[in-house]
Amino acid sequence: MNKAHYLTRTLLTCALFFTFLSKGLTQQIAVKDLTVDHLVNPFSIDNPKPRFSWKLSSSVKNTMQSGYEIRLGSTEKITKNIFWSAKQNADQSVLIPYNGPELASKTKYYWQVRVTDNHGKTSDWSPVQYFQTGLKPNDWTAKWITVAGKDTALASPYFRKEINLSKNIKSATAYVTAKGLYEAHVNGARVSDDYFTPGWTSYKDHIQYQVYDLTKSLHKGANVIAALLGDGWYKGRIGFSNQKQFYGDTRGLLLQLEVVYTDGTKEIFNTDETWKSTNGPVLASNIYDGETYDARKELTGWDKAGYEESEAWKPAAIMAKGTEKLVGMSGPSVTKHEVLKPLKIFKTPLGETVVDFGQNMVGWVVLKARGAAGTQITLSHAEVLDKAGNFYTANLRSAKQKNIYILKGVAEEVFEPHFTFQGFRYVKVEGYPGELKAEDLTAVAVYSNMKPTGTFSTSNPLLNQLQHNIQWGQKGNFVDVPTDCPQRDERLGWTGDAQAFAATAAYNMDVAAFFTKWMKDVSADQLPNGSVPFVVPNVLNARDAGSAGWADVATIIPWNMYIAYGDKGILENQYGSMKKWVDYISSVAQNNLWNSGFHFGDWLFYRPNDDNDGRAAVTDKYMIAQTFYAYSTQLLINAAHVLGKAEEVKQYSELLNKIKAAYLVEYVTPNGKPVSNTQTAYVLALQFDMLPEKMREQAAQRLVQNVRDYGTHLTTGFLGTPYLCHVLSRFGHDDVAYDLLLQEGYPSWLFPVKQGATTIWERWDGIKQDGTFQTTDMNSFNHYAYGAIGDWMYKNIVGINPVVDQPGYKYILISPKPGGKLTSASGELETVYGTVKSSWTLADGTFKLDVIIPANAKATILLPKTNKREEIGSGTYHFESKY
Template identity: 75%
Template sequence: MSNLSTISRAAFTIALLFSFVTNALAQKISVKDLTVEHLVNPFSIDNAHPRFSWKLVSNIKNTTQKSYEIKLGSTEKATSWSSKESSDQSVLIEYSGDELKSKTTYYWQVRVTDNHGNTSAWSPIQHFKTGLKPEDWSAKWITVEGNDTSFASPLIRKEIDLKKKVLSATAYITAKGLYEASINGQKISNHYFAPGWTSYKNHIQYQVYDLSKSIKTGANVIGVALGDGWFKGRIGFDHKKHLYGDTRALLFQLEIQYTDGSKEIINSDDSWRSAFGPIRSSNIYDGETYDARAEMPGWNIVGYKETTSWKPVRIIARGSERLVGMSGPPVTKHEEFKAVKIFKTPKGETVVDFGQNLVGWVMVRAKGPAGTKITLKHAEVLDKAGNFYTTNLRSAKQENNYILKDNVEQVFEPHFSFQGFRYIKIDGYPGELKLENLTAVALYSDMKPTGKFTTSNTLINQLQHNIEWGQKGNFVDVPTDCPQRDERLGWTGDAQAFYNTAAYNMDVSGFFTKWMKDVSADQLPNGSVPFVVPNVISERDAGSAGWADVATIIPWDMYVSYGDKGILDAQYNSMKKWVDYVSSVAKDNLWNTGFHFGDWLFYRPNDDNDGRAAVTDKYMIAQTFYAHSTQLLLNAARVLGKNDDVKKYEELLEKIKSAYIREYMTVTGKLVSNTQTAYVLALQFDMMPENLRQQAAERLVANVRDYGNHLTTGFLGTPYLCHVLSRFGHDDVAYDLLMQESYPSWLYPVKMGATTIWERWDGIKPDGSFQTADMNSFNHYAYGAIGDWMYKNVVGIIPVAAEPGYKEILITPKPGGKLTSASGELETVYGLVKSSWIIQDGTFKLDVIVPANSKATVVMPKTGKKEQIGSGSYHFESKY
C-alpha cells in the first residue's frame, strides 16, 4: 500500500509539473513591473490623471505590443473605468476616466496582445491610493508648550482607545523639521529624514502609511519624535539657522475604518502631550547627542505613566505652504559595512577604517557605567602622516555623542543626522573596542539599481564603483554636491552635469521628478534659477550658465531616458521662463552679463607661462548654454505641439549662434579661448558652421595631445569631452583620456585609493598633501559624468530621442584602450537592455539583449555593418 501511495504521489507530481510547463509554454506573453507614476503601489498619488506603465515578457523574438486593456475600480472586483487601445505604448498611459476621489484606494490590472496574436493573462492586481485635498485635512499643527527653544528633540504622544474591530487604518503625517513616528512602540516605516527636503516655503511633503496591521482594538499609543533637520537646523553658509522657521511641529491624521462600516479620524490637536527626550541635540552638519540616561522607557507604548515633564502641546496656525504627497523615493538604509581595521594614528588617536567612503552613520554597541560618553568623529581621509583629517569639513562637526545609562548593553545610532565618512575617530569607549562593536550603514534615497558596467580593466571597474558610490552618497533626498562638510546643498550645475550617468546607474525618475518641482518652485519671478535648490543661499545668487540651465537640461534628458512626456509638460513653463530670462538680459543676442561660475574647477597648472592656460571665457561658455537651453526648449515645444513657440525659438536659436560666431570665432574657426572646454562646448552644442566643425575637433585633439593626453576641463566641459571626441572620429583620444593614470585624469584618484569621485582632480596630490582645505570634498559626483560616455561608447547602449525611453535603442560599442572585454546592461522602462563583448583571436564577439516592445539598431565596430533587430537575444561576430 505504501509503495502504491509513493507511485501515486510521484504520478501526481509529474502531472502537476507537466501542467505547469504546459501552462508556461501556452502563456507566451505576460506583463510585469507594473507602476503608477514610476512607483510600485504608491500610497499618495496627487496627480488627477495618474499614468500606468508595465513591461512585456515574451520568449518569442521580435515581440511588440499590439494592444492593451486596462481596468480600474475602487474594489478588487469592481471596474469603474477601462481603456482598450490598439497601441504599442506600455509606458505612462494616462488615466482618462471620471475624477478620482481623494484618499481612496484604487485597484488596477492590465493585459496585452502582441504582434504574434498572443494575449496575456490579466496581471496580478495592483493598487494606488489618492492623496488628500486641502479640505481633507482636519488635523492641527502642534508643537511644544511655549517657544521651541530647546536643542533637544521633543517627543509627542497620544493614547487612543478603539472600541471596535479595525478593518483599515491610514496615517497621513508630516512635520516642520523631521519626524520619526511609532505605533505601540514600533517604528511605522523604514523611512528616514521624513518628510524630506523641499522648498518648504512653497510646499511640504506628507507621507502616507498603512497601519492596518499595527492598530488594534483597545488601547494604542502614537509616538512621534521631532528633529531640527533642514527646516530649523543650520543649513547653508554663514551658520544660518531657522531658515524656514523656528518652530518644529507635527501634523498627524489617522483615518480608521471599522469592520462595521463606520469611520473615525484621530487628529493631532491640543489633547496630545509632549516632553523632551534623550536626543539632546541633532543637526544635519554637526551630528547628534543622545543621552540614554534621559530615556523614558515605555513612553510610546500602552501603560506608560506620564511624569511631570510631560506638558500639553500648543496648536500653531497653518502656514501658506501647500501640503503635497510624495513624488520621489524615501531615504532608507542600504549596505552595511563591518569595520575593517582599528588602529592608533601617529598622534595616538583610536581610528576605525570601514574601507569605503559612504554616507550614513555608524551603529555602536556599548555597555558601561552611567555617564560614560562615547564620541564618534567622522572623516573621509587620513593625512600624509596617517592622522585623522577633518580640516576639509570646515565648520561641520560631523560628531555623534552617546552617553550611557548604567551597565546596560545598547546599540546607538543617530535619528536626524547623517555623516559622510570612511574613517571614524572614537573616544571614551568603555573597555576593549572590537571590530564587531561597530557597523557602518549607508543611507540614501531608495532608488532601484538599473545599470551594470564592467570591463577587463580593474581600474575602470573601480572608477565605475566610485561613480556609483558618489551617486549614492549625494542622492539623499536631494542631489547634493557633497555629503560631509557644512554645505550639502542641491547645486544645480552638478546635478545637470551628472544626470545622464545617474539615469544609467539607478532609477532616478521619481527622485528627479520630485526635485524638479523644487527647481520650478524656487525659480525667481524674473525666470532666473538659483545656484542651489532648495534655495537656501540668496535670491540674488542666480542665473549662472550651466547651473541655471538645469531648468531645461534635466527635463529633456528625463524625457529621453524614461519616455516621460509629462515631465516636459510639467516643467515647460519653467524651461520657457529661463530662456526668456536670458533673452531679457542678453545684448544683441549675446549673453555677456551677470555672474558665472564658468568651467568650475578646471585644471590650473602651477606655472603656465606659454599661453596654454585652460581658462575659458565665461561669457563664451554662457553663450553656448544659452543656445543649448534654447535648443532643448525648442525640442520640448515640438514634442508638446506648441507650434507658435517652435517658430519663435527656431528664430532665436539662429540669432544666438550667429552672435556667438561674430563674437567668439575667427573666419577660419579658431575660438578666442583656445581651451578644451571652449572647443568641446562649441562642438557639443553645434555652435559652429558644419564645414568648420572637423577642424575644430582637430584643434581639440591637438590641445589634448599638447597636455600629454590629459584633460583640462572643469564641471561644464568634462561631461561632454569624450562625447565630442567620439562624435568626430577620435575614439582613440577619448580612450587615451579615460585610461590616463596621472594627474589630471579620472584614474588618478583611483590610483590614489579613492572609493568615490573627488571634487578636485588633485584632492590629494602625488606627494600626499591636500588641495585647498576649504573646498576639497572626497565625495563629489560631478566628474563621474564620464559614466555616461562609458555606457554609450564602451558598451554602446544609447537611447534614441525620436523614440524615447529606449523604445528604440542604438547598440554601437566602440572598443579601445586595450580593453579585451566589456559588459553593460540597463533595466529600462521597457525591460533589460544588454550589450556584452569580447575580443578573442582577432574576432569581435557581441551579445545583445533587446526587451520586448523595443527595437534596436546594432552597429559593429570597424566594419560599420548595421543590423536592425527586434526583441530577443542575439549574438554577432566580426573580424577585428
C-alpha cells in the same frame, strides 16, 4: 486493458498534452513590474490622471505589444466593482494616463493589466496592484502642534497621544508631516523604514506628507500614536555663514489617523491640544554637526499604551497653519541600504583609535557598547587620512560630524542617530569603555530608495573601480536632493552639478521619480523673472541665481529624463519653467549675446600651481554662457516639438539662429578659432553645434591637438568634462577619448583611483601628487560631478544608447566602440521596457557581441569597424565580426 480502453486513454493523454502545450504558448507573454507615476504601489498620488506602466516578458523573439487592457476597481476583487477600464490596440506600455471619472481623494484603487502581442497571444491578467490618492486641502482636519512656549531647546521634542479603538479594525491610514524632521511611532515601533521625513523641499512653497498603512499596527482597545522631531533642514544649520532657522524657528507636527472599522463606521484621530509633549534623550541633532544622545534620559515605553506621563509632559501648543501647500510624495523616500563591517581598527601616529570601513560612504555608524552610566562615547567622521596617516577633518570646515552617546549603564546598549547623517570612510572613537572590537560597529549606507538599474564592467580593473566610485558618489549625494557633497557644512542641491551628472545617474539607478520631485522644487524656487538659483532648494540669497550651466538645469534635466524614461509628463510639468529660463536670458542679453551677470564658468578647470607660461585652461565665461544659451534654447525647441507647440518651435528656432550667429561674430575668428584656446571652448562649441558644418572638423582637430599638447591630459572643469569624450567620439577620435579615460597621471579620471579613491573627488587633485591636500575651503572627496564620464562609458564602451525620437529605450542603438586595449566589456540597463544587455569580447582579431533586447522594444546593432547594420526585435542575439 482492451483496445477501446487503451485508445480512450491515449486520446485523453494527447488532449491533455495539447491543452498543456496550448496553455504554455498562451502564457509565453506576461506582464510584470507594474508602476504608477514611476512608483510601486504609491500611497499619496496627487496627480488627477495617474500614469500606468508595465513591462512585458516573453520567451519568443521579436515580440511587440499589439494591445493592452487595463481595469481599475475600488476593491482587490476588481471584477466585482470595475470603476474604469481602458482597452487599446497600441504598443504603448509606459506612462499611460488614467482618463476615467474623477478619482476620490484619500482612496485606494486597485488595478491590473493584460496585453496581447504581435504573435496573437494574450497574457493572463497581472497580479493586482494599487495606488492611493492623496488628501485635498479640505481633507485635512488635524492641527499643527508644537511644544508649549517658544521652541528654543536644542533637544528633540517627543509627542504622544493614547487613543482607544472601540471596534475591530478594517483599515487604518496615517497622514504625517512636519516642520523639521519627524520619526513617527505607533505602539512601540517606528511606522516605517523611511528616514529624514518629510524630506527637503522648497518649504515656503510646499511640504510633503507621507502616508502609512497602520492596519496591522493597531488593534481594538488602547493604542499610542507618537513622534519625535528634529531640526533638519527646516530649522537647523543650513547653507553658509552659520545660517539657522532659514524656513522657520518652530518645529511642528501634523498627523491625521483615519480608521475604518469592520462595521463600516469611521473615526479620525488628529494632532491637537490634547497631545502631550516633553524632551527626551536626543539632546541635540543637526545635519552638519551630528547628534548627542543621552540614554539616561530615555522615556522607556513612551510610545506604548499604559505609559505614565510625568509632570514633564505638557499639553501641546497649536501653531499657525502657514501658507505652504501640503503635497504627496512624488519621489523615493530615504532608506537604509548597504551595511559595512570595519576593514580594520588601528592607532594613528597621534595615538587616536580609528576605524576604517574601506568605503567613503554616507549614513551613520551603529555602535554597541557596555559601560558605566554617564560614560560618553564620541564618534568623529572623516573621509581620508593625512599624509602621515592621521585622522583628517580640515576639509569639513565648520561641520563637526560627531555623534555623542552617553550610556545609561545597563547591559549592551545600541546607538544610532535619528536626524543626522555623515559622509565618511574613517571614524575616530573616543571614550569607548573597554576594548573596541570590529563586531561593536557597523556602518549603514543611507540614501534615497532608487532601484539600481545599470551595471558596467570591463577587462580593466581601474575602469571597474572608476565605475564603482561613480556609483558610490551617486549613492552618497542622492539623499532626497542631489547634493554637491555629503560631509562638510554645505550639502546643498547645486544645480550645475546635478545637470552635469543627470544622464549618468539615469544609467546607474532609476532616478525618474527622484528628479521629478526635485524639478518641482526647481520650478518653485525659480525667481519671478525666470532666473534659476545656484542651489535648490534655495537657501542662499535670492540674487544667487542665473549662472550659465547651473541655471540651465531647468532645461537639461527635464530633457534628459524624457530621453531616459520616455516621460512626456516631465516636459509638460516643467515646460513653463524651461520657457521662463530661456526668456530670462533673452531679457538680459544684448544683441542676442548673453554677456552679463555672474557666472561660475568652467568650475575647477585645470590650474597648475606655477602658471608662468599661461597653461591654466581659462575659458571666457561669457563665451560659455553663450553656448548654454543656445543649448537651453535648443532643448526648449525640442520640448515644444514633443508637446505639439508649433508656434513656439518656430519662434525659438529663429532665436536660436540669432544666438549662434552672435556667437560666431563675438567669439570665433574667421578661420574658426575660438577666443579661448581651451578644451572646454572647443568641446562646448562642437557639442552644442555652435559652429557651421564647414568649421567643425578643424575645430575637432584643434581639440585633439590641445589634448596632445597637455601630454594627453584633460584640462576641463564641471561644464566641459561631461561632453569631452562625447565630442571626441562624435568626430572620429575614439582613440583620444580612450587615451584620456585611461590616463593615470594628474589630471585624469584614474588619478584619484590610483590614489585609492572609492568615490569621485570634487577636484582633480583633491590629494596632490605629493600626498598633500588641496585647499581646505573646498575639497570634498565625495562629489559626483566628474563622474559624468559614466554616460560616455555606457554609450560608447558597451554601446547602450537611447534613440531620441523613440525615447525611454523603446528603440535602442547598440554601438560598442572597443579601444584602450580592452579585451572585454559588459553592460546591462534595466529600462522602462526591461533589461538591455551588451557584452563583448575581442580576441585573435574576432569581435564577439552578445545582446539582449527586451520585449516591446527594437534595436539597431552597429558592429565596430564594419558597415554591418542590423535591425532586430526583442530577444537574445550573438554577433561576430572581424576586427
